Amino acid sequence: MLIRRPSDIPSSDITPESLYWSRRDWLASLGLGLAGGLGLPGLWGAQDQLKPDSWDIITGYNNFYEFGTGKDDPKANAHTLRPRPWSIAVEGEVKRPAVYSVDDIFKGLTPQERIYRHRCVEAWSMVAPWFGYPLRDVIKRLEPGSKAKYVEFVTLLDPVQMPGQRRSVLDWPYVEGLRMDEAMHPLTLLTVGIYGKPIPNQNGAPVRLTVPWKYGFKSIKSIVKIRFVEQQPHNTWAIAAPDEYGFYANVNPNVDHPRWSQAKERPLGQLFKKPTLMFNGYGDQVASLYAGMDLRANF
Amino acid sequence: MTEAQLIRRVVKPVIWLAGLTPLGYQVWAFLTGHLEAEPVKGMEHFTGRTALVILFITLAITPLRRVTRRNSLIKLRRLLGLFAFFYGLVHFTIFLVFDLELSFGDLAHEVMKRPYITVGFSVLLLLSVLAATSPQFMVRKLGKRWQSLHRIIYLAAAGGVLHFLWAQKKDIRLPLIYAAVLAGLLLFRLIPLRVFAPPARPARTPAGVR
Numbered sequence: 035m036l037i038r039r040p041s042d043i044p045s046s047d048i049t050p051e052s053l054y055w056s057r058r059d060w061l062a063s064l065g066l067g068l069a070g071g072l073g074l075p076g077l078w079g080a081q082d083q084l085k086p087d088s089w090d091i092i093t094g095y096n097n098f099y100e101f102g103t104g105k106d107d108p109k110a111n112a113h114t115l116r117p118r119p120w121s122i123a124v125e126g127e128v129k130r131p132a133v134y135s136v137d138d139i140f141k142g143l144t145p146q147e148r149i150y151r152h153r154c155v156e157a158w159s160m161v162a163p164w165f166g167y168p169l170r171d172v173i174k175r176l177e178p179g180s181k182a183k184y185v186e187f188v189t190l191l192d193p194v195q196m197p198g199q200r201r202s203v204l205d206w207p208y209v210e211g212l213r214m215d216e217a218m219h220p221l222t223l224l225t226v227g228i229y230g231k232p233i234p235n236q237n238g239a240p241v242r243l244t245v246p247w248k249y250g251f252k253s254i255k256s257i258v259k260i261r262f263v264e265q266q267p268h269n270t271w272a273i274a275a276p277d278e279y280g281f282y283a284n285v286n287p288n289v290d291h292p293r294w295s296q297a298k299e300r301p302l303g304q305l306f307k308k309p310t311l312m313f314n315g316y317g318d319q320v321a322s323l324y325a326g327m328d329l330r331a332n333f
Numbered sequence: 334m335t336e337a338q339l340i341r342r343v344v345k346p347v348i349w350l351a352g353l354t355p356l357g358y359q360v361w362a363f364l365t366g367h368l369e370a371e372p373v374k375g376m377e378h379f380t381g382r383t384a385l386v387i388l389f390i391t392l393a394i395t396p397l398r399r400v401t402r403r404n405s406l407i408k409l410r411r412l413l414g415l416f417a418f419f420y421g422l423v424h425f426t427i428f429l430v431f432d433l434e435l436s437f438g439d440l441a442h443e444v445m446k447r448p449y450i451t452v453g454f455s456v457l458l459l460l461s462v463l464a465a466t467s468p469q470f471m472v473r474k475l476g477k478r479w480q481s482l483h484r485i486i487y488l489a490a491a492g493g494v495l496h497f498l499w500a501q502k503k504d505i506r507l508p509l510i511y512a513a514v515l516a517g518l519l520l521f522r523l524i525p526l527r528v529f530a531p532p533a534r535p536a537r538t539p540a541g542v543r
Contacts, residue, residue, distance in 0.1 A: 095370035103504035105370070156502070158371050203503055274503060293447055293500075302370045305431055 084149050086163040089229055091302050096236045097154065098255055099204055100189065100196035107198070108236035115195045115256065117232075117240035126186075126262035129177035136240050140226070143167050143175075147230070148223055150246035152253075153285045153314045155271075157307075159299040164244050165227030170218045178214070182262035185217040186210070187243060187254045196256075204270055210254035211267030211281065212245065215323055221246055221316060224257075247316040249283040280333040284324065285314035289333050336405050345412060352416040355383045356423065373431040377424060384420035385493050389514055391417055392490060396521045399529040411467050414486070418460040421493075425457050449499035456492040459485050490515055 086092070098108040101115075120136040145167055153159045173185070191207035193199040199206045216222065223244040226233055233239045238255025245252050251271045261267075271279035278292055287297045287310040298307035313320050324332075334342070359376060362368045369375040391413040398406045433439040444454045463483060465471070472479050494515055498508035 091370055099503075158374075293449065295443075300371065300373060303372065305372060306434065307432070 084151070084161055086149055086229075087160045087302055091160060092162050092228055093234045093237055095160075095302060097156075097250065098198075098236055098238070100198045100206075100208065100256070101236065102198050103203060109234075111197060112235035112239075114197060115190075115235040115239060117235060117256075120240045120258075122241070122257060123259045124176055124261075125259065127179040127182040127264065128262045129179065130175075136226075139172060140167050140224075143171050145226070146223075148221075148244070148246075150221075150223075150244060151311075151314050151316075152244075152246065152250055153299055153310065155249035155251055155279065155283065155291065155296075157291075157294060157296065157299050157310075158302055159310075160302045163229055164223055164225045165230055165233075166223040166225035166241075166244065168220055169222045169224050169243070170220060172224060173217060176260075176262075178262040181264045183214055184263050184265065184267055185212050185214065186259075186261040186263055186267035187212075187257050188259035188261070189254055190256045190258045205273055207258075208254060208270045209267065210243065210252055210269045211263075212243075212252075213266075213323075216245070219320060219323065221319060225253075247285055247313040247320045249279075249285060251279065252283050282324075282329070282332045284320075284329065284333075285310060285312070286329055286333070287312060289330050336403070337408075340405055340408050344409065348409060348412055348416075352387070352412075352419075355379070355420070373427065376427050377432075380420050380424040380427060381497065384417050384424055385490075385497065385511055387413060387417040387420060388486070388490050388493060389511075389518060392486065392515070392518045396518065399524075399526070402529065402531060415464055415467060418464045421457050421460050425454075449496050452492050452499065453496035456489050456496060459489040459492070463489070487519060490518075 094109050095105045096108040097105065098112070101108040101111040118136075121133045122136060122139055123133045124139075125131050145165060147163055147165050149161060149163045151159060152162055169185075178185075187210045189208035190196060191199065212222070225238070225242050225244045226240060228234070228237060233242065238253075238257075241257050242255040243253045243257065252269070266281060269279075269281055269283075271283075272281055285296075290296050296310060299310045300307045311317070359379060363372075363376070391410055394406055394410045394413065398404060429435060429440060433443070443450045445451070463486060466475060466479065466482060475482060494508060494512050497511060498505055501508060
């Protein structure tokens with residue numbers, strides 16, 4: 035079987051970062067901007083401040099314990115992951131439960147580029163040009179039933195492909211979940227690329243979640259299962275340290291982690307911190323999801 | 334060269350050079366952009382680990398002295414201890430400048446609120462006391478009390494390891510290794526001194542007989 039791996043993609047298919055930027059400048063010079071083409075006005079906030087970090091930063095500094103607990107471990111170790119062929123099991127309160135190949139599940143949908151702020155619960159941050167499909171488009175075609183109140187996601191469990199799983203530093207497999215309205219929010223992405231290239235293994239190939247208003251650990255990587263459920267699902271870090279990590283994990287500068295302040299964040303590569311924005315700067319689009327909720331209790 | 338000369342002219346300069354090497358490496362990495370993607374965290378971890386390692390080397394002098402029965406090694410202890418304090422101070426300064434942006438109000442808040450910082454800051458205070466009482470005239474002035482005072486290095490080392498352990502998110506392998514090393518260094522001190530006494534010398538052969 036021919037398995038196309040990122041390394042097999044001819045270099046002619048890959049947009050060099052410099053060309054990516056020059057295209058971007060060219061688009062800007064035509065006055066198109068980024069937001070206009072995507073029909074999501076206001077999404078980008080102060081667009082000129084949202085310059086993505088470099089490919090090397092985004093793909094070289096990762097929390098992906100399945101490949102080791104050090105930030106540079108995933109880049110060094112994730113070559114053992116085989117992102118193709120890859121199947122995703124859809125289960126639970128849904129009309130079309132099935133095992134889909136990663137290519138079939140997106141067939142016919144339009145991928146989009148989204149430049150998002152990414153805020154880690156450890157108080158560092160970056161900006162990444164993700165490439166993917168709004169989760170809502172996928173959910174709509176799967177047709178969840180009325181009992182589907184939450185969506186649960188599961189990462190691959192395979193200690194051969196993911197050697198970090200040989201140590202029980204976390205409960206494997208990694209699991210995460212979203213409330214249905216969070217999952218259906220237009221900002222929520224199933225991400226398959228960065229800088230227009232296939233997403234590298236260390237960033238969660240072949241498909242990961244991106245929820246830009248929540249701490250990074252919500253954005254589960256290398257997804258093999260999507261389950262529609264009635265009860266709030268467990269999520270791995272809340273299992274590991276329930277007093278430190280919650281289910282909601284919305285970026286919130288006013289609610290500290292027990293061991294450090296969340297009021298500020300340090301952009302990767304920089305010496306000084308900058309203030310963290312409520313909902314990571316996406317409050318005008320997502321704050322209504324949590325109206326009336328005590329965000330201190332539901333951290 | 335006598336042993337005292339060897340220590341003064343060779344061993345101590347080597348310790349100075351080795352002791353300044355981690356700092357030199359950090360300055361080089363800082364100036365040439367070789368720090369990791371989270372530069373401040375990288376510098377904090379590096380200087381903190383360096384402080385602990387040098388503290389362990391300081392605590393290894395006594396065991397080494399007993400095993401080798403070279404009492405002159407004691408002359409290295411103060412210099413090593415001061416280097417450990419120095420890296421602790423650099424570690425704290427990086428935190429104060431880059432994380433707290435020199436806000437002493439924030440410092441008070443963090444020290445009061447976060448146990449691992451409470452412990453880390455206490456260790457720095459303990460080491461400051463040891464550093465301040467390390468000159469010869471202080472040793473003379475304090476007399477017998479100096480020795481009891483300087484036993485707080487054990488507390489400082491244990492606090493340093495606890496601070497390291499508590500700062501971890503999940504993976505505590507490295508702090509546990511540090512804890513094991515410290516436990517070894519402290520347990521060694523429980524071995525009775527007579528174990529290290531020189532073996533009884535054989536009766537000397539009478540003069541003139543070979």
